[in-house]
Amino acid sequence: MPELELIAAIEAALRRPGKRVLTGPGDDAAVVRAGGVAVTSVDTLAEGVHFTLATHSHADVGHKALAAALSDIAAMGAEPGEAYVALVLPPGASEQAALELVAGMDELAGEAGCAIVGGDVTGGPGLVVSVTVTGWADSEEQLVYRSGARPGDLLGATGALGGSECGRLLLDGLEAELAPDRRDELLARHRRPVPLIAAGKALAGAGATAMIDVSDGVATDAAHLAERSELEVSVRMADLALAPGVDVVAAAAGRDAAELGATGGEDYELLFTAAPGSRPTIEEAAAGAGASVAWIGEAASGSGLRLLDAAGQPVTLRGYEHLAG
C-alpha cells in the first residue's frame, strides 16, 4: 500500500477530536490552542530491543509506546493532551499490521483523554514506534519535578511492583506454576501497562514533593530522584508491594522476589516523595484515583541510593553499586 494511502487510512481511523485541537492530521502541522505550561515527553520502542512480535501483537506495541509516554506526563502531575506518532515500518509490513498498531494506541488514547493528532509514517530497517506526548497544566506550580524531594520526606510507590518483569520472563518461556488468571495478569502488566494519569494528578495536588514513573525499576528510579533532588534516598526492600505472582515467578527464576520487584522495569507505577505530614492526604488522594500507596523509604541529606534489608541493614544488588552516593 502506498505511503500516502496508508496515512489517509490512519487519519480516517483517528477521528477522536481533542478539546484543544484546532487542526489535526492533514496539514503541514497540527495546531492546538495553548495556555499555561506544556509538558512534553518522547518514548520510542524498537523491535528486537523493546519487544518482539513473537510475544506482542501490533496493538500491544501501539498501546505500550503511548503508555510509556503518557506515564511520563502522569509523573509530572499534568493532564494528557495530544500525541504525535512516528511509525517506521519494515519492508513487507502490512497495512493491516500498521492499522492494528494505531488502533491499539488509539484505544488507550481514548481511555487517557489524549488525542492522536499528528505524526509520520515511513519505511525503515525494522518496526519502530516513537510517541511524543504533550500534557498541559495551568501553571508550573501544579507540576511535580524529580528535583523537589527534601530531607525527611517519605518515599512512596503506587500499586504493585515487579509484575511487568515477571510478564517478560514468562513471555521469554520461563515455566512457573501460576493460575491462568494470575499468569494473564502478569502478561498484561508487561504488554498493556496502564499509565496512572489520575493518580499522578491526585498525588501532585496532595503535596507530592518529587515524582517519577517506574520505568527502569524502583532502585534505578529512586536513584534518579536522589540525584535530581541532591539528597540520599533509601528504599526498604521488605516494604515493596509486589504484584501477585511475583513470589512464584521469582522462585521459578531462582531470584529473590524483593530484588525482582526493586529492579524490574516497565511497571509504570509512580514513585514519589512527600512530607511525613502529608501522608494521610496522599493516601486519600491516591485512593480517590484508584491507587494504593506503599511507603517504602525516605529521603535524607547525602547522596545516592541506599537499599535496606528487613533488619535495616544495607543491601547491595549486583549491578546497582554505582547508584550508591
Added chain:
Amino acid sequence: MPELELIAAIEAALRRPGKRVLTGPGDDAAVVRAGGVAVTSVDTLAEGVHFTLATHSHADVGHKALAAALSDIAAMGAEPGEAYVALVLPPGASEQAALELVAGMDELAGEAGCAIVGGDVTGGPGLVVSVTVTGWADSEEQLVYRSGARPGDLLGATGALGGSECGRLLLDGLEAELAPDRRDELLARHRRPVPLIAAGKALAGAGATAMIDVSDGVATDAAHLAERSELEVSVRMADLALAPGVDVVAAAAGRDAAELGATGGEDYELLFTAAPGSRPTIEEAAAGAGASVAWIGEAASGSGLRLLDAAGQPVTLRGYEHLAG
C-alpha cells in the same frame, strides 16, 4: 557506552536555552511556557530509506531530520519553538557518531531559533531519527493552512527547484559536467536543506492564502493544496525557477529539466497561493526575508492538479496521472 551516559553526554551538548523553556532534558518531561497556538510537526529519517551513511555524515542526518520538521513549521507561518528528538542507534553505533548527529542538529537549531529540549535514545535495528518540532503563533489567524486557496489566486514558489533531487542523483553516482562549486551547491541542497522560517512568516504576514513546503516535489505538493483547498491548481512547467545546474544534471540523466524540477522532492522551498492583488506585497515580504518568488500557476474552481507546457497545453507526467482532478 551505556545509554544513560550517552544521554547525559547529549544533554551536556545541548545547552542552548529556549526562551519558553522552564525545564529541559533530565526530568520525566520537558516543560515550556505556552500561549496562543502550538503548531507541531513530526519528521522521521531512516537509514537505507531516506539516506545512506555512504553519502551522508551523521551531522548531515541530524541537520536534515530537524530541517524537514522545521520546514513544516515554516509552511504554517509559525515561529519555531522546541524540538524533541527520538534517536534509534543500530548495534555497534559509536558515541561519537551519536554526538555528531546531535551536534549537526543543534547547529541548525541555533540558526533557526529552536531549542532541543527533550527526547529519547534507544537501540534498534538501524539508524532512525525522528524529530517533533513545536512552533508557536499568537493566534490561529496568523497561520496559513493548505486549505485556504481561493479560485483566482496565483500560485507562487520561493527560491529554486530540483536542486535536492540533482544532489541525490550526483550522490548516487551520476556523472555530470559541473563546476566544482555548482556540484557542491547541489550536494548541499540535498544534504543540508535550509528551512525557510523567515520567508514562511513573511509570506503569512503578507497575505498568502494557503501554503505548503515542497517536500514531495512541486507537482505532488500543488496537488495537496488543490485537494485541501477543494479546487484545481495549475502549474506552468515553463515558469518553474530551477536551481542552477539542474539543466546539466537533467541532461546527464536523460530527463527533462522542468519535469525534474516539478517532481524532485526535498527542496524545502515554500509553495503558496495569494490573491493577484497581493502580488507586490508578497514579493516585497519574501525579498525582505531573503527569498525570491516565481509565479508558476493559479487556482481555479474544479479539482486536482493541472500541469501545463510552455504553450499552455496540458502535460502528463508519468506516475502523476492520479493527481489530476
